[in-house]
Amino acid sequence: MEFLRILWGMWCDMAPYLLFGLVVAGFIQVLLPREKVARHIGGRDLFSVVKASLLGVPLPLCSCGVIPTGFSLYKQGGSRGAVVSFFISTPQTGVDSLLVTYAFLGPFFAVVRPVAAFFGGVMGGLAVNKWGGRTEEGGNSLALASGGEMGRKGLLSRALGYGFGDFLYGFAHSLTFGVFLSGMIAYLVPRDFFASMVGTGFLSMLAMILVGLPLYVCSTASVPVAYAMLMKGLTPGAALVFLAVGPATNVATITTMVGVMGWRVTAIYLGSIVVTSLAFGALLNFLYGLLPGLFPLQGAYAGAMLPPWFKVAAGLVLALATGYALFKRMRNMLAGSKGSEACKEGVCSAGGNWETMTLEIGGMDCPHCVSRVWRVLADVDGVKEVEIRPREGEGVVRGVNIDERRILEVLKTNGYSARIRIDGGGGASPHPH
Numbered sequence: 001m002e003f004l005r006i007l008w009g010m011w012c013d014m015a016p017y018l019l020f021g022l023v024v025a026g027f028i029q030v031l032l033p034r035e036k037v038a039r040h041i042g043g044r045d046l047f048s049v050v051k052a053s054l055l056g057v058p059l060p061l062c063s064c065g066v067i068p069t070g071f072s073l074y075k076q077g078g079s080r081g082a083v084v085s086f087f088i089s090t091p092q093t094g095v096d097s098l099l100v101t102y103a104f105l106g107p108f109f110a111v112v113r114p115v116a117a118f119f120g121g122v123m124g125g126l127a128v129n130k131w132g133g134r135t136e137e138g139g140n141s142l143a144l145a146s147g148g149e150m151g152r153k154g155l156l157s158r159a160l161g162y163g164f165g166d167f168l169y170g171f172a173h174s175l176t177f178g179v180f181l182s183g184m185i186a187y188l189v190p191r192d193f194f195a196s197m198v199g200t201g202f203l204s205m206l207a208m209i210l211v212g213l214p215l216y217v218c219s220t221a222s223v224p225v226a227y228a229m230l231m232k233g234l235t236p237g238a239a240l241v242f243l244a245v246g247p248a249t250n251v252a253t254i255t256t257m258v259g260v261m262g263w264r265v266t267a268i269y270l271g272s273i274v275v276t277s278l279a280f281g282a283l284l285n286f287l288y289g290l291l292p293g294l295f296p297l298q299g300a301y302a303g304a305m306l307p308p309w310f311k312v313a314a315g316l317v318l319a320l321a322t323g324y325a326l327f328k329r330m331r332n333m334l335a336g337s338k339g340s341e342a343c344k345e346g347v348c349s350a351g352g353n354w355e356t357m358t359l360e361i362g363g364m365d366c367p368h369c370v371s372r373v374w375r376v377l378a379d380v381d382g383v384k385e386v387e388i389r390p391r392e393g394e395g396v397v398r399g400v401n402i403d404e405r406r407i408l409e410v411l412k413t414n415g416y417s418a419r420i421r422i423d424g425g426g427g428a429s430p431h432p433h
Contacts, residue, residue, distance in 0.1 A: 002187065013103055044082075066086075088125075097220040100224075132261075173326060181225055182225050182228040196233065226243050235288070238285075362416060373416060377410070
């Protein structure tokens with residue numbers, strides 16, 4: 001019972017801030033489309049790198065979700081340095097994770113975290129521009145999905161639909177696991193465990209780099225884990241290193257970047273994250289030694305800023321939304337397993353014979369992207385079958401009364417460029433533009 005009490009307390013402390021973050025994330029996604037971002041990061045100068053890093057800080061994209069967005073920006077003409085800057089700053093933070101950081105770790109930590117991500121992005125981008133090898137930039141990508149006809153009509157519903165739909169769907173499982181792991185650490189681990197195991201100096205930060213580099217953990221889910229480790233003796237600097245390295249790197253991002261930009265750029269990307277996180281981690285430990293009151297390590301902000309009834313209500317709402325996202329994820333996984341024979345070599349199909357629409361899709365640069373594109377298309381009303389051909393950059397959807405605008409919108413919302421093929425070959429769109 002004590003474990004469940006700890007778990008529910010963490011969940012309710014986080015819920016109000018995360019719910020608000022989901023709403024803001026939805027509006028950012030709707031009001032700041034990718035083509036607007038691309039126009040600002042095409043140069044090789046300092047200003048383009050700074051803008052790319054600054055734009056990435058509030059965007060609600062995790063380390064795998066940033067893959068299609070970042071590389072599609074590269075294909076649209078974004079410079080290598082600016083795109084790497086975007087890759088570094090974006091997954092480390094986001095409006096949702098910053099609000100949760102404020103809830104658990106206080107306002108000072110919530111400021112230092114995005115500042116560290118911003119400087120890491122600028123450092124990496126400038127280093128790539130100077131030492132990244134070949135200088136040619138990305139070419140033109142496929143035409144972007146057009147959502148202009150919708151204008152501002154349905155702005156609220158589109159923002160909420162993304163924040164509580166596609167966005168929450170993408171990290172609901174890691175959020176749930178992160179809170180569960182945090183509860184386990186808080187319940188089972190002795191209070192000074194991390195201080196006794198890895199110390200309180202530079203070694204503790206190096207240990208968090210080794211833990212975080214291959215790990216996939218989203219920026220929001222990493223916060224309660226870092227908070228629980230702080231409670232058990234981890235230093236604030238080491239916690240900041242974990243919050244930077246864990247969300248910004250994982251095996252999928254690293255291997256995809258090697259394939260697209262090469263080993264040299266990938267090494268600069270990783271080195272920039274490591275160096276910046278260590279530098280800001282050391283600064284944070286120094287400030288903590290001088291002013292320990294900067295860090296309310298007993299959850300003061302999460303526990304005292306809001307009335308208990310409000311946190312419980314928010315916890316219930318978040319639990320329902322997360323539960324529904326997990327249900328949809330499980331349903332889509334089961335649907336995908338039924339078509340496993342057709343998923344060999346990246347071609348995924350659920351079977352059926354309906355009205356057909358063929359799409360040209362840009363940004364499918366990793367196995368995660370293939371499964372994500374399949375999922376978002378399969379979840380559109382009327383779609384009964386989805387086939388993805390990553391080598392050809394194509395997708396085919398079949399179903400009844402398929403809304404082509406919705407098809408293009410969900411792909412665009414998730415960071416992929418798309419257009420309906422109208423050449424009449426192999427199942428052209430029945431609704432050509």
